[in-house]
Amino acid sequence: MREDAIRRVVIVGGGTAGWMTAAAITRVLGEIPGLSIELVESEEIGTVGVGEATIPQIVLFNKMLGIDEAEFMRETRATYKSGIEFVDWVRPGHRYVHPFGFYGLDMKGIEFHHHWLKGRVLGDPTPLDAYSLAIVGGSQGRFAHPRPDQPGSPLSKLGYAYQFDAGLYARFLRRLAEGNGATRTEGRIVGVERDGESGHVAAVLLQSGKRVAGDLFIDCSGFRGLLIEGEMAAGFEDWSSWLPCDRAVAVPCENGGDRQPLTRSTARGAGWQWRIPLQHRIGNGYVYSSAHISDDEATATLLANLDGRPIADPRPLRFTAGHRRRAWVGNVVALGLAGGFLEPLESTSIHLVQSAIARLMTYWPTKRFDRLEIDRFNAAHVADYLDIRDFLILHYKATERTDTPFWDYCRTLEPPAGLADKLAMFRLNGRIFREGEELFTETSWLSVMVGQGIEAGGYHPAADLLSDTETLSRLQHIRQVVADTATLMPEQDEYLRRIGCELAVAA
DSSP, X not given: OXXXXXXXXXXXXXXXXXXXXXXXXXXXXXXXXXXXEEEEEOTTSOOOOOOOBOOTHHHHHHHHTTOOHHHHHHHTTOEEEOEEEEESSSSTTOEEEEESSOOSOOBTTBOHHHHHHHHHHTTOOOXXXXXXXXHHHHXXXXXXXXXXXXXXXXXXXXXXXXEOOHHHHHHHHHHHHHHTTOEEEEOXXXXXXXXXXXXXXXXXXXXXXXXXXOSEEEEOOGGGOTTTTTTTOOXXXXXXXXXXXXXXXXXXXXXXXXXXXXXXXXXXXXXXXXXXXXXSOEEEEXXXXXXXXXXXXXXXXXXXXXXXXXXXXXXXXXXXXXXXXXXXXXXXXXXXXXXXXXXXXXXXXXXXXXXXXXXXXXXXXXXXXXXXXXXXXXXXXXXXHHHXXXXXXXXXXXXXXXXXXXXXXXXXXXXXXXXXXXXXXXXXXXXXXXXXXXXXXXXXXXXXXXXXXXXXXXXXXXXXXXXXXXXXXXXXXXXXXXXXXXXXXXXXXXXXXXXXXXXXXXX
């Protein structure tokens, strides 16, 4: 074993981020000789724990941890998720879905949407949503797992994620991590000891008087960034001018209404409201701009728009959109909210933790903490946030709403250059490009640009390789296959009961 190997890893903070980190490291690197993983958290300090909706990458993360999906669904009171429904974002009464999966079928070597765009020119008014099984099935409350063994079926291209109780997920991961050798230390951190020569963190000091020493410290302390900002002064990049929402109020309620496998985002006068149906309750929250509505008004708006009786007091949150300029400084790496925050409009918070964990394990350091590897980690960290930022801004910028000062601000803001280029390319000839390894695929950009009312000025010339009659015939056939397949999918509630989930029934 190399003499400069990391032997003691200290994770500061629990919650979803802390226990995801502990579970992943013990699973992947836990057999490195002499490696110990210790997580320090205090029951006196609450976690944010409202991030209940995810994107498909979590399926791969759970598989990497060796998690049995049925057990996970039961233990976290989870539901499946086929996409995100956006209500009233373009204008009141308008809705669309950003699906997980694909639209239609690529033909003649080009993306399906160019044939759909041609169909629009030919007078076929069918919305893009009709060509997505995730949308058609999900809107009917139906769910099925992907079937890659059936390449001719729309089921082969389905994607899915989960909606779950974040607190229960953290407990579930804790059991995994501790089963793989991680240890937990209870205690409030009241001091930090630094190495006089390197400036690295040497230990954290607990209120009990205990000293917890380490070689590598992973900061999962939430917004405050106890180590990454409080000690290492990483700096913060503020994106409030583009993403003005800076507060949220969250409250769970009893089950009511539908339990579609969709997260719902409904635009409000000064932001938007989330709705996340779980097995036992519905998660709700209002993300808003404090410059455009008071806290009391936001809470009242949220409570007036619930599907069932509240089962807890409304919980306020304050945040600033942006990221740490350096997520890794010295021997401190920030994950989760300690590394940055982007509102949960596209359910990316948990993914950002997973992405950073994977990157940390790729660049797993030695006690030398090589600068080139740290710089590479930090550059990728910033890129992750930039990609998601521009996608979120798209939702706000591309709106017709003129009913409140908040929407006037969003509609007229100047977009970042990368987003401006994407919009210009699509408006010319319906082309969508994806930069490098950015998170959101061409399908995601397509769904939101079309959903938000961005009009393409043309389509790929190769779409004319099909005659007008053939184009319309194929479009009709594809949407009929999608509709027929959706009727064969089981209802999500039935699917959950098959694997032993206990569902609360609406009162």
